[in-house]
Amino acid sequence: MTTAFQDARTTLRTGQHVRLAILWFAMFAQWLTVLPVILPDQVSHILGPASVDKEGWIGTIAAVGAVVALVVAPLAGALSDRLRSASGRRRPFLVVGVSGSCLSLLLLIPFDDGGSIQAYIIAIINLQFWWNVVSGAYAGLVPDVVPDADQATASGWLNVMTIAGTIAGNILVAATYRSGHATTAMVCFVAISLGCLSLTLTIPEPPSRGAIDAFRLGPFLRSFLIDPRAHRNFYWVLVTRLLSNMGVWSVLTFLLSYLQDVIGVDRPEQVLPLLLGAGAIFAIPASLWGVRLADRHGIIAVVRTTSWIMAATVIGYVLVALRPSLLLVAPLVVIYAAAYGAYQAVDWALALRVLPSRDAAGKDMGVWHVSMVLPQIIGPAGTGWLISWAKSTVSPSFAYVLAFVLASLWLVLAAALVSRIRLSDTAVT
Numbered sequence: 001m002t003t004a005f006q007d008a009r010t011t012l013r014t015g016q017h018v019r020l021a022i023l024w025f026a027m028f029a030q031w032l033t034v035l036p037v038i039l040p041d042q043v044s045h046i047l048g049p050a051s052v053d054k055e056g057w058i059g060t061i062a063a064v065g066a067v068v069a070l071v072v073a074p075l076a077g078a079l080s081d082r083l084r085s086a087s088g089r090r091r092p093f094l095v096v097g098v099s100g101s102c103l104s105l106l107l108l109i110p111f112d113d114g115g116s117i118q119a120y121i122i123a124i125i126n127l128q129f130w131w132n133v134v135s136g137a138y139a140g141l142v143p144d145v146v147p148d149a150d151q152a153t154a155s156g157w158l159n160v161m162t163i164a165g166t167i168a169g170n171i172l173v174a175a176t177y178r179s180g181h182a183t184t185a186m187v188c189f190v191a192i193s194l195g196c197l198s199l200t201l202t203i204p205e206p207p208s209r210g211a212i213d214a215f216r217l218g219p220f221l222r223s224f225l226i227d228p229r230a231h232r233n234f235y236w237v238l239v240t241r242l243l244s245n246m247g248v249w250s251v252l253t254f255l256l257s258y259l260q261d262v263i264g265v266d267r268p269e270q271v272l273p274l275l276l277g278a279g280a281i282f283a284i285p286a287s288l289w290g291v292r293l294a295d296r297h298g299i300i301a302v303v304r305t306t307s308w309i310m311a312a313t314v315i316g317y318v319l320v321a322l323r324p325s326l327l328l329v330a331p332l333v334v335i336y337a338a339a340y341g342a343y344q345a346v347d348w349a350l351a352l353r354v355l356p357s358r359d360a361a362g363k364d365m366g367v368w369h370v371s372m373v374l375p376q377i378i379g380p381a382g383t384g385w386l387i388s389w390a391k392s393t394v395s396p397s398f399a400y401v402l403a404f405v406l407a408s409l410w411l412v413l414a415a416a417l418v419s420r421i422r423l424s425d426t427a428v429t
Helices: 014-047 053-083 091-106 109-113 117-145 148-176 183-200 219-223 232-252 255-263 267-297 299-322 326-345 346-351 361-393 394-419
Strands: 003-005 208-211
Touching: 003 267, 014 053, 014 091, 014 117, 014 255, 014 267, 053 091, 053 117, 053 255, 091 117, 091 183, 091 299, 109 117, 109 183, 117 148, 117 183, 117 267, 117 361, 148 183, 148 267, 148 326, 183 219, 208 219, 208 299, 232 255, 232 299, 232 346, 232 361, 232 394, 255 267, 255 299, 255 326, 255 394, 267 299, 267 394, 299 326, 299 394, 326 346, 361 394
Parallel strands: none
Antiparallel strands: 003 208
């Protein structure tokens, strides 16, 4: 162990669960609007809407930003593990990270009128850096303050805030964002971030006496290598979560272009937020149902079943690409969102059940976070250039058929492999 962390966790009341989880509301309001809606639209302004390489650049920029996330989140979590603070080891990282992300959101506004694609890549990298300073430390905050008996409840509230943030973010973008006019939306995101941070900071953290040993780079880096023989379940959670997120991010970044190029929607930057928001509304009862099913049938059964449903829904997008219709897309969005909501309802609880060490929770949850971030690198970049190539050589419909078939295969693998996790073998030390 490298830290002296005082375990002073007490049972949280409902209001405390809400305040703890509400920072996730702010983050998802940004993540599931800036990346799938604003980023593609701004890239289209920079390159021109008729650019045949548009999807390739969109995927590459999303992937480059995710590379930063892949490194920063685990490092932020591990460094926060070592911090000496009587008021808690995560708080300084949250304050600095949210402040940096607010400034970074405002720096995207000048790209409304186009600009340099290279400068835009730097702006997205900067935003991803600060986003992941927040997420790395925040992932460690939850096990720091939530007792073991309350972890399922905390996971449920985190999922509620994920869905509510998605709904609010997409409603906000639909109401305030017009192609080439990001100022109002970005200012709103800044206000939401600062307000939610102030509420989360009202939850007291256990004191941390800091690292027991002096910082040395070699041992610090080696601490990220978690023994797979001792923590087999932790690695299976990483693998199956990575595969599931590959299915999500292989297509999410390109839904705007899918609606425009395949379905023929005139103003996709307004239609897509409405679709995502409607899907998120249905995800709320589905997530509550998912928690109840997990209590009755187990977390693994819920993860496996929802993965199969998501895979089947993605195949539906393939069929719609062959016979384009917005009326057919809408129910697919709802079904997929409901399944994903139930999946996410138990996602954090599953991770906390297989956590190798509570004393190094920030580092371990940062490693777990990699399984969400790595697909944001591989999925958008690989799928984006696949779509660009297939569009230029065959047709847009054929390009998106390939993309959605690939996404469904990732989800099928996730569903098939999740049964290898054995929760009864797991203990957090």
